[in-house]
Amino acid sequence: MNPPKNHRTQRPEIPRKTIYRLSIYLRCLQRLAANGIHTVSSEAMALAAGVKSPQLRKDLAYFGQFGTRGLGYDVDQLSSMITQWLGTSSLQPVILVGVGNLGTALLSYRGFQKEGFSVVGAFDIRPVSRQARQSEPVVMTMGQIEGFVRERGVRLAILCVPPEAAQEVANRLVAVGIVGIMNFAPTVLHVPEEVVVNNVNLAIELENLSFFIQQ
Amino acid sequence: MNPPKNHRTQRPEIPRKTIYRLSIYLRCLQRLAANGIHTVSSEAMALAAGVKSPQLRKDLAYFGQFGTRGLGYDVDQLSSMITQWLGTSSLQPVILVGVGNLGTALLSYRGFQKEGFSVVGAFDIRPVSRQARQSEPVVMTMGQIEGFVRERGVRLAILCVPPEAAQEVANRLVAVGIVGIMNFAPTVLHVPEEVVVNNVNLAIELENLSFFIQQ
């Protein structure tokens, strides 16, 4: 969904799609582990992940050799390797900017915490109106972003502001040290090349479905 | 983010990425129109959309010839052509299944309506507990899905149920005529090849960012 921003990264060869698949493999491995399975072949895992087995092996090959020929992969070991590669071994702080409909929902969404992310701060131009709904964390004013981000060393942000405000807010975030933005605003953000943007646009996903189901 | 499901489509040559970009072009055109601009060059539009100009021209070329050499494209005309290609000229009915945190948020999200989709029904195993929040449409029980979808001829569904339930619910939806699923559950859905699935996984997007901002 997003323009690849592979330049500059310390491992510039690895495709973004591979990284997406890593996350999928991780989910499969977690389910295997939960079922008490300790070893898995690329064939079986690829099936569960919805890819072909050479794809999976190629993806892992970007990082080294982890399997045992004739046997397969160790579920727990591979699991923790992937977590390490993704950089989610330790809990990552994230801020959320724009606490409207979607922002509010994301604040109460459990999915992030489960995968190693913690929304440590939320910001809005009119924080008081939102605060009513017992939200955690407390919603702060936009003016507090700079201090908060610098103090806590936050590097990731979820952007849920209206499209007109998105670019300006993104500029402020980048200026203060944010290097990864998950952008829910239906706007193309222009950022320095060391900053990574992942666009999530729900209307576009529906439009895409609409095209492919036609007739 | 998703496996391409290009087989079977009536226009099998057009890449999924092109369709995503069509949506982006459409947003740009709408903004241009709002600013009273009637003609645009591929160069200018590509800049706004964050792509290179030959890319844009190639994308449009899949559908025919729409520009005037030496001039550019007619904003309004191209806008309505794209809407037509995407199949969103008329309001599309969508159902939402699973009214938890995320599902509730999506129900109150204005973004869909604005782009030609209407959430005409919502379903949950425990509809009463959700109904409290004055939601529109009213949340129905899972048992009512079949009748509702058949009666209204709904073809698109937004799936926000827990991962354990996702596959089973998807099967029911497919059985009753749903051919496009926007899947928020962190599970790989297995569906017949005539059904299109778009996975939206917020945790995976964050993990992806996490990888690229490392160090």
Added chain:
DNA sequence: AAATGTGAAGTTGTTCACAGCT
């Protein structure tokens, strides 16, 4: 003069097929 439309070249990502371990 300006900007589209497109064949051809280039790049990136996927799949195959099999050599090489265990």
Added chain:
DNA sequence: AGCTGTGAACAACTTCACATTT
């Protein structure tokens, strides 16, 4: 015997360069 790791073949997508049209 089974399954990984990988060079080589393949397919898909992107970019270029320019002929063509207004």
